[in-house]
Amino acid sequence: MKDIDVAIVGGGLIGCASAYYLAKAGARVVLLERGQINQGASGQNAGSLHFQLEHRLIQNIEQDARELAFYVGLAKIAIEQWRGIDDELGFDTQLSMGGGLMVAETPEQIELLERKSRIEQSQGLAVELLDREEARRKAPYVSECVRAALYCASEGHCNPRLLTPAYACKAAELGASIVTGAPVNAIRRDRDGWRVTFRNDARSDETIRSSAILNASGTNAPAVAAMANLHLPLFPVALTMNVTEKAAPRVPHLVQHVGRKLSLKQADDGNLLIGGGWAAVLRQRAGRWSDSRSPDLKLASVLGNLRVAADIVPLVKSLRLLRTWTGTTAITADQLPVLGEIAEAPGYFAAAGGSGFTYGPTYARLISEQMLTGKTSYPIEPFSPVRFGVLNAFVG
Amino acid sequence: MAMVITVAIAVATELAIVGAGPAGMAAAEVAAGHGVEVTLVDEQAVPGGQFLRQPPPQFGVSDWLGDPVYREGRRLLERVSADRRLEWIMRSSVAGIFSNGDDDGDEPFTLVLNPVGEGDSGEGGAPRQLSARRVLIASGCFDLPVAFPGWTLPGVMAAGGIQAFVKSQQLVPGKRFLFAGSHPLQLVVADQIVQAGGSVAGVLFAQSSSRALALLKHPSVLLGNADKLSQTAGILWRLRRAGVPVRFRQTVLSANGTDSLESVTTVPVGPDGAIDSDAAEEIECDRLGVCFAFSTSSELARQAGVDCRWDASRGGWIAKHDDNMASSVPGVFVAGETTGVAGSDIAALEGQVAAIGCAAELGKIDARQAVELARLPRRQLSRRARFARLLSELAWPGASLFDQLMSDSATLCKCEGLTVGMLRTQLGRHPDIRTASAAKLLSRAGMGLCQGRYCHFALTRLMARQLGVPEERVGGFTSRFPAKPVSIGRLIGDDS
CATH class of the missing domain: 3.50.50.60 (FAD/NAD(P)-binding domain)
Known part of the structure; x- marks a missing residue:
């Protein structure tokens, strides 16, 4: 008899949402978080819901067309799930799905928009190509240099400060045990499950026995995989975000750029959030990446990001920059998430990487389904860690 | 005042001193005396800091700060104001200090400047960036x-x-x-x-x-x-x-x-x-x-990555430093209230010691000279530090008094309109929230224009008490760029 059914490692969006879906189905769940709930990428990202293929994904649009088509399919079920999320959680997460525009400034960029829209439309994602006048009519706040835009009515944003804690609360209500300040330091195979050892509040080691493990530790996922002698090829990337002072409501959409790094939106509180994948610098300690502190800010990234924002939405120039921050997220080499069971380690599941805010609730729901029933309501095979199986064939 | 920089967009210096109060002025005088090229940056129109706050010239005040306690400070102010070796960037705060990395050896730091007030931007306005080989942060303190x-x-x-x-x-x-x-x-x-x-x-x-x-x-x-x-x-x-x-x-x-x-x-x-x-x-x-009590203005130091420790009676987060006033970030020095609130005379002595340390690092004096030069100010420092410590202990009412004053109806974060009671309710709902940064993310406390200057102490205390842990465990808000809000148009050089 195991102490519990599932030990979740990581208190970010995927971990907390999975704790909720699993507990709701009656599973006995313990979530172990080394720091604080929502302290990593889940709380540090800028809260975009981008269902169009984003800038980072379309750099090699021809080669990646097949994978991308599959990814777009996921967007449709994610949109569905987001629409019901406040009702499900019984909480106002400041969800806004007022539409999103991906803008283009040059003929090449317009062509890219067209190509990408064909992939999206082939998968049934509703997107609409707007010319300059249509774009300006829909979004009078954009500048003259916007020559076209791809509009997706379901896009928007949600408040990353609120979503993950809301899931954590709801999971706890349903009986999941959420333990913070509890770094896991060993994961061992047991006869028919796993033994997970963590440092508890009293600073001594505690071990729980679980039937299954869910590694939802984001940037720390490779280390948590290594504890079970497994490889999980995720790579930390450091990003920069900016927020302005509050302004009167002017920007009801999520604004992205097809050829330059930009995501821009106005939060319920009036602040404009500006990001889009501008680099920060991961810290090093003794010659290795270290996540003990947030990444170093690069001045060039701040200035570059604000330059793009000001070019596309000129009202930005009249506002004050209130704060910048950096965060670390984890991506795979093929840019797709890792979602599924590691074949070489039955009962060891992983869910991480790739647009984890937009798709976090969906990843959590799908991985929970798989853990509970062995099946999922949307196929996740292309995201399975089996695609890296060769790495784990030699460790065991 | 001589040599006020007003035209260039970016300028370079050997030693950038942030804050022209007693610590910054004393450091400037000593450093310049050893041949260091010094630029002082301060938010005020005139130097002196909070301690020697000068009246605007048009007031024509004749007996300004006549009390003998200000005598030494006034003399220092007169000397540095007349010192033609010094360069000044006044009415400008420092929004951030960036390390340029190892590959940019000549001036390893870029200071992003944030002119105070309107109408002094664009052409002919204050410079937007200052690059420096060494930085001294002497940013003072404010009333708790x-x-x-x-x-x-x-x-x-x-x-x-x-x-x-x-x-x-x-x-x-x-x-x-x-x-x-x-x-x-x-x-x-x-x-x-x-x-x-x-x-x-x-x-x-x-x-x-x-x-x-x-x-x-x-x-x-x-x-x-x-x-x-x-x-x-x-x-x-x-x-x-x-x-x-x-x-x-x-x-x-x-x-x-x-x-x-x-x-x-x-x-x-x-x-x-x-x-x-x-x-x-x-x-x-x-x-x-x-x-x-007083709270250190440690935002800039923390933004620059300087290690701090918590000492409530000496100003909250205070910058750690070695005997030369060098911080944990190579090339960044700290002096004055940033290192613990202790008054103007200690600030000035720390500024002198820091300047000697900088001069040595810049190769203006050798190590033996540096030790020799620092001997007297160090001796005076250790004598006065005892008095300052006693003063801060006697002046400190104890954290429990603040806990009692912080009743539920009291405003905690005025920028975001959050009361003590509202935060307590939110923390009650999320017992897993155990750090100031996590509480900020949950409640928005500290996310407003003041950047948390007005609520961070209260929030830290409230959490420390509620969780029964020392403030050090609750931690501070992570200090981010910019240290104070800065116009985006001005920052990217596009004010049109």
């Missing part, structure tokens, strides 16, 4: 904001804020003043108000008279600080003559009024430190000067 019901009401001011008015404008900003706190500065400000012709209803110390006045009974500690002794005695005598009651074991419970301050409810503080709400009294006044 204390949360109690009514503290955000117009008329409730920091005693330091009242003093700034009197010092720089020669104005008495109110009709009837009450002071409440635990720091002897409130005696100094009450005295300045009385001397300027204002009316003071009283000065309330939260601690006992023996504790508040213990300074006068420690001649060994006061050795070398006779000037401070005579000053305190003189102030008490003048206040008594003016009929201003100085009361002990009394503090403010709430500030009352509809649109602005009308009265203050005061309560006795028992020998065990517990306030007695049943014995509350009401005192009519239109200005309340609050003066418990």
Whole structure:
């Protein structure tokens, strides 16, 4: 008899949402978080819901067309799930799905928009190509240099400060045990499950026995995989975000750029959030990446990001920059998430990487389904860690 | 003043000094004396810092800061103001300090400058960036904001804020003043108000008279600080003559009024430190000067990556440093209140030591000379540090007093309109939230224009108490760029 059914490692969006879906189905769940709930990428990202293929994904649009088509399919079920999320959680997460525009400034960029829209439309994602006048009519706040835009009515944003804690609360209500300040330091195979050892509040080691493990530790996922002698090829990337002072409501959409790094939106509180994948610098300690502190800010990234924002939405120039921050997220080499069971380690599941805010609730729901029933309501095979199986064939 | 930089967009210097108060000025003088090229940056239009806040020239004040305690500081100010070796960037704060990495060897730091006020941007405006080989952060401190019901009401001011008015404008900003706190500065400000012709209803110390006045009974500690002794005695005598009651074991419970301050409810503080709400009294006044302690302006140092530690009675997060005032970030030095609130004379000595350290690192003097030069200021520092430590301990009312004043209706974060009760409710719902940064993310406390300067102490205390852990465990808000809000148009050089 195991102490519990599932030990979740990581208190970010995927971990907390999975704790909720699993507990709701009656599973006995313990979530172990080394720091604080929502302290990593889940709380540090800028809260975009981008269902169009984003800038980072379309750099090699021809080669990646097949994978991308599959990814777009996921967007449709994610949109569905987001629409019901406040009702499900019984909480106002400041969800806004007022539409999103991906803008283009040059003929090449317009062509890219067209190509990408064909992939999206082939998968049934509703997107609409707007010319300059249509774009300006829909979004009078954009500048003259916007020559076209791809509009997706379901896009928007949600408040990353609120979503993950809301899931954590709801999971706890349903009986999941959420333990913070509890770094896991060993994961061992047991006869028919796993033994997970963590440092508890009293600073001594505690071990729980679980039937299954869910590694939802984001940037720390490779280390948590290594504890079970497994490889999980995720790579930390450091990003920069900016927020302005509050302004009167002017920007009801999520604004992205097809050829330059930009995501821009106005939060319920009036602040404009500006990001889009501008680099920060991961810290090093003794010659290795270290996540003990947030990444170093690069001045060039701040200035570059604000330059793009000001070019596309000129009202930005009249506002004050209130704060910048950096965060670390984890991506795979093929840019797709890792979602599924590691074949070489039955009962060891992983869910991480790739647009984890937009798709976090969906990843959590799908991985929970798989853990509970062995099946999922949307196929996740292309995201399975089996695609890296060769790495784990030699460790065991 | 000579050599005020106003035209270039980006300029370079050997040593950038942030803050032209006693620490920054003393450092500038010493560093320049050893041939270091120095640029000082300060938010004010004129140097001097909070301690030597100068009146605007058009006021024509003749007896500005006539008290002997300011004599040394005034001389320093006169010398550096006339020092043609120094360069100045005034009316500009520093929004951030960026390390350029190893590959940019000549000037490893870029300081992003943030001109204060409007109308001085664009062509001919202040420079936007300053690159430097070494940086000295001497950014001073501000009055500790204390949360109690009514503290955000117009008329409730920091005693330091009242003093700034009197010092720089020669104005008495109110009709009837009450002071409440635990720091002897409130005696100094009450005295300045009385001397300027204002009316003071009283000065309330939260601690006992023996504790508040213990300074006068420690001649060994006061050795070398006779000037401070005579000053305190003189102030008490003048206040008594003016009929201003100085009361002990009394503090403010709430500030009352509809649109602005009308009265203050005061309560006795028992020998065990517990306030007695049943014995509350009401005192009519239109200005309340609050003066418990000071908070270091450590945002810039922390943004630059400087390691800090928590010391509540010395200003909260204070920058760690070595014997040369070098911080944990190579090339960044710290001096003055940034390293723990200790007053202007210690600040100036620390500035001298830091300047010697910088001069040595820049190769202007050798290591032996540096040790020799630093000997005297270091000796003076260790003597005065004892006095400063005693002063801060005696002046500190204890964290439990702040815990008692922070009742649920008190505003915690005024930028985001969050009360103590609202935060307590949210923390109650999320018992797993155990750090200041996580609480900020949950509640928005500290996300407003003040960048958390006004709520971080209260929030840290509230959490430390609720969780039963030391403040160090709760941690500070992560300090981010920019240290103060900065115009985006100006930052990217596009103000059109």
